[in-house]
Amino acid sequence: xxxxxxxxxxxxxxxxxxxxxxxxxxxxxxxxxxxxxxxxxxxxxxxxxxxxxxxxxxxxxxxxxxxxxxxxxxxxxxxxxxxxxxxxxxxxxxxxxxxxxxxxxxxxxxxxxxxxxxxxxxxxxxxxxxxxxxxxxxxxxxxxxxxxxxxxxxxxxxxxxxxxxxxxxxxxxxxxxxxxxxxxxxxxxxxxxxxxxxxxxxxxxxxxxxxxxxxxxxxxxxxxxxxxxxxxxxxxxxxxxxxxxxxxxxxxxxxxxxxxxxxxxxxxxxxxxxxxxxxxxxxxxxxxxxxxxxxxxxxxxxxxxxxxxxxxxxxxxxxxxx
Numbered sequence: 343x344x345x346x347x348x349x350x351x352x353x354x355x356x357x358x359x360x361x362x363x364x365x366x367x368x369x370x371x372x373x374x375x376x377x378x379x380x381x382x383x384x385x386x387x388x389x390x391x392x393x394x395x396x397x398x399x400x401x402x403x404x405x406x407x408x409x410x411x412x413x414x415x416x417x418x419x420x421x422x423x424x425x426x427x428x429x430x431x432x433x434x435x436x437x438x439x440x441x442x443x444x445x446x447x448x449x450x451x452x453x454x455x456x457x458x459x460x461x462x463x464x465x466x467x468x469x470x471x472x473x474x475x476x477x478x479x480x481x482x483x484x485x486x487x488x489x490x491x492x493x494x495x496x497x498x499x500x501x502x503x504x505x506x507x508x509x510x511x512x513x514x515x516x517x518x519x520x521x522x523x524x525x526x527x528x529x530x531x532x533x534x535x536x537x538x539x540x541x542x543x544x545x546x547x548x549x550x551x552x553x554x555x556x557x558x559x560x561x562x563x564x565x566x567x568x569x570x571x572x573x574x575x576x577x578x579x580x581x582x583x584x585x586x587x588x589x590x591x592x593x594x595x596x597x598x599x600x601x602x603x604x605x606x607x608x609x610x611x612x613x614x615x616x617x618x619x620x621x622x623x624x625x626x627x628x629x630x631x632x633x634x635x636x637x638x639x640x641x642x643x644x645x646x647x648x649x650x651x652x653x654x655x656x657x658x659x660x661x662x663x664x
Contacts (some may be wrong), residue, residue: 389416393515394490394502395662407455409465409654409664412488415504415515421467422486422506429631429644430615432602433590439603442588443581443618446601447574450623455567459657461492461499462533462567463664467595469649472507482645483508492661493565495529496522500661519661527565536575539568543579552585552605556614560628560650567655573623592617594627595651606633627651 392412413421466489471482487505500519507513520526532542546558559576562568568576580586580603589602600617607613615629630648658664 389419390414393504393517395664407453407457407656409455409463409656411664412465412490412502412504413467415506418467418486418488418504419506421469423484427646429613429633429646430592430602430617430629432592432604432615435587435589435604437588438584439586439588440581442601443577443586443603446618446620446623447577447581449621450570450574450577451621452570453622455654455656456570457657459659461494461658461661462565463654463656463658464491464563464565464567464652465489465654465664466491466564467651467653469595469646469651471645471647489564490664491527491565492658493525493527493529494522497525497529498522499525499527499565501526525565530562530566532562532576533566533568533572536571539572539575540579543576543583547583552583553607553612553614555580555583556586556603556605556616556628560616560625563625563652563655564650567657570623577618577623591620595649596626596653598626600626610634624655625652 392414394412467486468489469484469486472485485505485507487503487507490502491499492501493499498520500517502515502517504515505513530542531538533539542562543555543558547555550557559580562576585605587604587606589604591599592602593599594617598617598619601620602615602617604613604615611632611634613629613631613633615627615631616625617627617629618624619626628648628650629646631644632647633644654664
């Protein structure tokens with residue numbers, strides 16, 4: 343640090359009080375500069391940190407399910423403006439999704455990430471439009487949040503969240519552990535019991551229509567990893583849901599190709615979209631779009647309101663593993 347030059351003395355006008363004030367001011371200024379440098383240095387370091395279990399702490403064995411390391415906050419900021427893009431371009435709706443969903447369900451096989459483990463592990467990224475009121479209108483700011491979820495059958499688990507939401511001081515990274523029965527997500531038997539899987543979607547469809555069925559499946563996958571039989575049962579239940587449309591194949595935000603299944607609200611304002619891996623039956627992404635302004639959202643053209651990318655999933659023996 344550059345030394346602050348001391349004020350020149352004036353022998354004939356010695357003022358102890360004045361010099362004391364100057365000295366105190368210089369000390370406080372120096373302290374403020376050091377504090378400022380520390381505050382600006384800390385976020386820079388934090389933005390390049392991967393939160394949660396140390397990366398590579400428990401290496402996967404040959405042929406094991408090996409999810410990618412989560413992104414740092416620095417990299418998440420690079421992705422934050424994606425919601426400004428238009429909704430996923432879909433082929434013109436030509437047929438119900440029934441046949442495609444049944445074909446996927448019939449071909450599901452067990453994969454590397456379907457192995458056993460006490461905890462279901464899910465890594466996902468969620469783009470959203472943050473809203474705040476301004477001048478009688480709602481202003482929208484894009485943000486992306488990265489989640490890691492661990493959930494056991496007894497309701498214990500862990501949740502890590504890193505977000506670009508602002509202000510940063512009100513949205514620090516979080517890392518929460520949950521004793522049995524206290525997780526914010528209740529283990530749903532639909533993830534392991536095919537009969538319950540069918541009941542789960544039927545219940546949501548009856549309450550809110552075909553869009554609710556898509557949302558229910560997406561919500562289930564945010565905390566749990568459905569087994570191959572349950573995935574097949576869930577897709578067959580979707581196949582029996584009226585109002586779902588097959589819209590060809592699309593590419594998600596990770597560059598993966600999947601089958602697009604959508605449902606649009608009766609007033610054509612909102613659209614739900616699931617992108618499904620045609621081989622494993624896993625969800626790749628869930629998109630919620632506003633096709634026109636539903637009120638005071640300040641949307642002048644079709645926009646993505648929320649986009650959830652299911653990055654990785656599997657099972658672990660502890661919450662210290664990925």
